[in-house]
Amino acid sequence: MKRFHLLSFLSIFLVIEARGFVPPLTAVFKAGFDGRKSVPTETVFRHQIQLRSGENIAVEERLAEIGGKIYMIFRSPSYGDVAGTFSKGFYSFTGDKRVASRSRAFISFYTASNADQFREVLIDERLVKRDQFSQYKSSFTPQGDPATWDLKENYVVHPDVYFSKTPQGPAIIAVGTEEGKTRRSVFFDKGTLLLSRIEWRESNQESAWNFRGSKKFPGDSSFPDEMTFTVDGRAVVQSNLISRQFLKGKSKTQWLDKFSSTSKSSMAPGLEEGLRILLGYR
Numbered sequence: 001m002k003r004f005h006l007l008s009f010l011s012i013f014l015v016i017e018a019r020g021f022v023p024p025l026t027a028v029f030k031a032g033f034d035g036r037k038s039v040p041t042e043t044v045f046r047h048q049i050q051l052r053s054g055e056n057i058a059v060e061e062r063l064a065e066i067g068g069k070i071y072m073i074f075r076s077p078s079y080g081d082v083a084g085t086f087s088k089g090f091y092s093f094t095g096d097k098r099v100a101s102r103s104r105a106f107i108s109f110y111t112a113s114n115a116d117q118f119r120e121v122l123i124d125e126r127l128v129k130r131d132q133f134s135q136y137k138s139s140f141t142p143q144g145d146p147a148t149w150d151l152k153e154n155y156v157v158h159p160d161v162y163f164s165k166t167p168q169g170p171a172i173i174a175v176g177t178e179e180g181k182t183r184r185s186v187f188f189d190k191g192t193l194l195l196s197r198i199e200w201r202e203s204n205q206e207s208a209w210n211f212r213g214s215k216k217f218p219g220d221s222s223f224p225d226e227m228t229f230t231v232d233g234r235a236v237v238q239s240n241l242i243s244r245q246f247l248k249g250k251s252k253t254q255w256l257d258k259f260s261s262t263s264k265s266s267m268a269p270g271l272e273e274g275l276r277i278l279l280g281y282r
Helices: 025-032 105-111 115-124 250-262 269-279
Strands: 016-018 041-050 056-066 069-076 080-087 090-093 097-100 161-166 169-179 182-189 195-202 205-212 226-231 234-246
Touching: 025 115, 041 105, 041 269, 056 105, 056 250, 056 269, 069 250, 069 269, 080 250, 080 269, 097 269, 105 115, 105 195, 169 195, 234 269
Parallel strands: none
Antiparallel strands: 016 161, 041 056, 041 234, 056 069, 069 080, 080 090, 090 097, 161 169, 169 182, 182 195, 195 205, 205 226, 226 234
């Protein structure tokens, strides 16, 4: 397999603040979730994961949200199949194997049925702030003729929500935490309003999920179809969104049957290392 190229252009992530009107975050979030339905779903990814040895392994993931629970089936041509669940910050597999996740943001983006669910995860993880969703001053009580409302005077300008130029193009950035050497933020593509980056800076290390492209599924929403996880600008995981479908009736039953049979499989050491890398920030 080919080795990853270093994403050197991401290692120096220059942010140039731009002046101008920034759409309210509430509208940005709703636009990104337009078309989603509150029904069970399956999302299929293909991942290329770089192990510490430098070896790359290919893994297909089937991620499902069914009845409020998160299930995954992983298939590796080199290491076989395993299945697990995600709950309370941990991925659990057979043999009492558990993988701790530092964030629920990635998995919530692909399994949440509406923008409010995703927003609450980001607020809880201090990737955004609740007050950033305030569009007008609390004292603003519009009454009478709308032509008399002073919207400009009462519109809240959030200094930590702004337009920027990034290596991936113009983006709307919301900074949820900036304390000393700690910074957490989310980026949205200025054109599509789709999620384009989730970023964590802790001490001297920068980790991020970067999202590109847009794929629209019939009867569903649009999603970024390329994802790259980087650590200090180095690509560790490269992923592609392959498909999405709603799980109903027979298809849901068949999916859970497949999960049940696969969940009995033990995990090979090579696959375990790969999944710990893949799942650590999602």
